[in-house]
Amino acid sequence: MRFELTEDQRDFATALDGLIAGSDPVGAARAWAADDTAPGLALWKRVADQGVNALVVPEEAGGVGASAVELVVAFEVLGRHAVPGPWVESAAYLATALDGEDREAVAAGAVATVAAPPHAPYALDADVAERVYLAGAGGLAEATPSDRATSVDGTRRLFRVEPGTTRVPGDRAEEAFDLAALATAAHLLGAGERVLADSVTYVKQRRQFGREIGSYQAIKHHLADVRIALDFARPLVAGAALAADGPAADRARAVSAAKVACSDAAYLASRTGLQVHGAIGYTQEFDLSLWITRIRALVGAWGTPAYHRARVLDSLLAAGGEG
Template sequence: MDFRLPPESVELAEAVREYLGGTHGPDVLRQLDAGGNRDLRIWQGLVEMGLTGLLVPESEGGLGMTLLDGALIARECGRACLAEPLVDTALVAVPWLIARGETGHLAAIAAGEKLVALPHAVNPWVADGEGEELASVDPLRNLVAAPEGAGDDPLLLDLGALMSAAQLVGLAEAMLDQAVAYAKVREQFGHPIGGFQAIKHKLADVAVVLEFVRPVLWRAAQAMDDGLPSAPLHVSHAKYAATDAAYLAAESAIQVHGAMGYTYEVDLHFWMKRAWALSGAWGDRNFHYHRIEDAALGGAHPLGPQHTFA
């Protein structure tokens, strides 16, 4: 059994990371925060890379890739703290529409001409929808109140939770990177604080947690691609674990930066606030904890090593 990610998928994710790193840095986040949250040029760049059509079938003008590929790209969107609603439309709405046989808008989505904002009963808001505007802890999210009677489609919930988990992993990785970079240049008692054992241990703890979270995320995406009955359990595991990892990364990065880690002047706050926002999206930590608990204790998912790779 080969647990490695497909090389072509990794190469695409690396290309997206390089592109977003060069076009969507902290300076861009500050410009967006000061001037409307959205930039058509950024969106057009995502379209030209084919990301809006990542999961759209080739027959509809897309790339026809998998949810595992989608999770890899969502991770990069989190790492870059991407403001544009790429994940909600291209990585959540598209596979949901395909599963329902509603393919009429796929070509327009792939071309970047249409956004799809889907409500779900678990969310009291809709991202980039139309309606009564809501305030968000994340200044770069555009939220409106969810319509009354929003459905509770389980597939939509799992897709949203999976892609939120992927973004949380990317956010945690970026916050760790920022904390490490700061620890190398911030001096105390004549030495970089990164040389102090307490700082090393704090950052190492985050790195270790992320090593354990990433395979949980990839397994959840593959389980959904394979249509496994246990896929919702794996998705909840991924969302639960990714939320904890992002919170640990945020807390540790703030502490490494000192008290100013909370302030607007430090770039970290964009990633930290996005992590807080996504931790409650598509089911919060308690919601997914109870889904795991119900599956394990209720007998829906048998326990034991003989079932691990069934």
């Protein structure tokens, strides 16, 4: 089966890519990691003005009413540019889980975040979020940030939160979790593509023993393995996006398969990128580090690979038992 984007979807991706690329996303990410959030929040507004926060929000709730396909298109672009901020939490989880005025605020571009234990125990960027929530067995509640936790990715500013007494309307926890995991998978795919592209560029420039290192078969093979892994992960993301509106069991299985494949492919891209760059790849000053640490953090975000593999297995066993 072939998954092809429509012309409108390709145009959306191109426009979003151009907007972000021209807004110094690397500078915004570095400033964000240093707790200077002004450039990142300015970029947030520009991206939100393109309707990214409102993609999966129904039109009657102030959203675009698009499908999950448009969401993964947007998140691949966000991952390609290492855009900082609680995008998964706002545009995927909360845009799905909330109702009423809270959902409308997210669709309008409010910076919102959520902690959803056990798979997302911390609220990303809760100190700058206009709205902070805690998801639990009883649904969603307003929350306030407390102490800060440490992430391997400096741009992921994690906070523990304390629940308030105010409950908020909305209780689509399973659907919201799946959409957050799918958005994270697409983000990983974009980050992996960026690392591969930068690595290919580097090996064409770096010379050893009188020739570009990219001319050596061993390096070609490593980069080809990354290309294959990313190409195999991409249709799983597209398939999961198409399954987002289907039966819950099918959606969960497809999303978990996509998250595992994208985690593995992006992690392979980061390891290979680090190897071919050599010593410079280890330096924090080199931009590659933004994507390497982002990938490492997102591999375990919104469900670890072990959790998602187990979910795929359980789903297949249950389907086999029914047959």
